[in-house]
Amino acid sequence: MTRTDELQLDRQVCFALYSASRAVTQLYRPLLDALGLTYPQYLVMLVLWEHGPTTVKDLGEALELDSGTLSPLLKRLESAGMVLRRRRATDERSVEVDVTEKGAALRTRAAGVPRTIACATGLDAAGLTELRRILTTLTETVGETQLTADVL
Amino acid sequence: MTRTDELQLDRQVCFALYSASRAVTQLYRPLLDALGLTYPQYLVMLVLWEHGPTTVKDLGEALELDSGTLSPLLKRLESAGMVLRRRRATDERSVEVDVTEKGAALRTRAAGVPRTIACATGLDAAGLTELRRILTTLTETVGETQLTADVL
DNA sequence: CCACATTTAGTTGTGCACAACTCAATCGTG
DNA sequence: CACGATTGAGTTGTGCACAACTAAATGTGG
Numbered sequence: 001m002t003r004t005d006e007l008q009l010d011r012q013v014c015f016a017l018y019s020a021s022r023a024v025t026q027l028y029r030p031l032l033d034a035l036g037l038t039y040p041q042y043l044v045m046l047v048l049w050e051h052g053p054t055t056v057k058d059l060g061e062a063l064e065l066d067s068g069t070l071s072p073l074l075k076r077l078e079s080a081g082m083v084l085r086r087r088r089a090t091d092e093r094s095v096e097v098d099v100t101e102k103g104a105a106l107r108t109r110a111a112g113v114p115r116t117i118a119c120a121t122g123l124d125a126a127g128l129t130e131l132r133r134i135l136t137t138l139t140e141t142v143g144e145t146q147l148t149a150d151v152l
Numbered sequence: 153m154t155r156t157d158e159l160q161l162d163r164q165v166c167f168a169l170y171s172a173s174r175a176v177t178q179l180y181r182p183l184l185d186a187l188g189l190t191y192p193q194y195l196v197m198l199v200l201w202e203h204g205p206t207t208v209k210d211l212g213e214a215l216e217l218d219s220g221t222l223s224p225l226l227k228r229l230e231s232a233g234m235v236l237r238r239r240r241a242t243d244e245r246s247v248e249v250d251v252t253e254k255g256a257a258l259r260t261r262a263a264g265v266p267r268t269i270a271c272a273t274g275l276d277a278a279g280l281t282e283l284r285r286i287l288t289t290l291t292e293t294v295g296e297t298q299l300t301a302d303v304l
Numbered sequence: 305c306c307a308c309a310t311t312t313a314g315t316t317g318t319g320c321a322c323a324a325c326t327c328a329a330t331c332g333t334g
Numbered sequence: 335c336a337c338g339a340t341t342g343a344g345t346t347g348t349g350c351a352c353a354a355c356t357a358a359a360t361g362t363g364g
Contacts, residue, residue: 016287021173023291093312122293135168141274245342
């Protein structure tokens with residue numbers, strides 16, 4: 001084992017990414033607990049607050065999540081009284097999701113969350129913007145790549 | 153809704169982080185499938201390959217995972233024949249984990265994984281190092297922060 | 305109009321994450 | 335030594351992620 005070993009854990013940017021993502025989710029937890037939301041549920045609410053009634057398909061595209069994740073999540077949000085779901089009259093395949101009054105009321109209480117999180121990251125506005133740019137580019141790049149085991 | 157709305161999804165660095173982390177895990181999937189590992193199992197194997205026999209506690213510290221995650225994961229790695237677990241003679245509370253011959257043999261086949269992933273990110277060595285530095289700092293900063301709902 | 309392909313949600317099964325808990329082994333202090 | 339506190343691993347329960355599948359609604363070419 002040398003310091004330049006390709007498999008060394010601390011050299012892996014992917015572990016840093018995995019680790020940072022979990023750490024930030026933990027940062028949200030106490031804030032979102034107070035709102036009765038998990039982090040993925042909060043992301044769904046962000047889309048609904050921003051866009052109004054949205055189909056499951058469009059939520060999936062916005063968050064890059066499939067129906068296997070969204071269907072049970074939305075069911076939980078519905079039983080918590082945050083959202084309503086109804087089949088579209090014009091296309092019975094689609095289900096439109098919208099916030100309830102309770103869900104809409106939550107928006108005010110959630111207003112301070114992003115700023116609180118941003119402060120806790122210790123990054124300034126420029127640092128946050130730069131990090132977001134790098135990560136967005138990274139997501140797009142790897143999203144287009146289809147690796148197979150052959151490359152090994 | 154204005155373009156400067158604090159809750160706008162596309163302005164959230166945290167979503168970018170969450171999204172990038174999942175995208176990169178997806179990038180690993182075909183490579184690790186060929187090795188019979190999941191991404192968290194691969195991380196455990198990296199630690200074992202690097203450090204040799206390691207207790208569950210030390211694995212947890214290296215990967216920032218608790219026993220609730222590691223215990224079942226290690227049980228699956230054990231039934232896959234990749235690792236062995238045994239109570240330490242000097243302290244029966246600790247369980248030491250080590251790779252089997254099969255697990256050790258996997259290391260050679262895994263050698264190309266980091267480079268393959270690095271290429272697929274589209275980032276050069278400097279970009280990867282810089283991203284890793286930012287993320288590591290971020291993880292450390294938020295790890296020290298204890299938020300409560302009071303700040304809202 | 306009709307057979308077949310496509311689209312959209314939902315279901316099932318596996319494997320993390322993580323909080324909260326249990327239990328046994330060990331440590332520390334009087 | 336006694337005994338309460340601490341440590342280390344494991345268990346239980348909830349909620350994502352995601353692959354693979356099902357089923358119903360809609361689109362489409364002949």
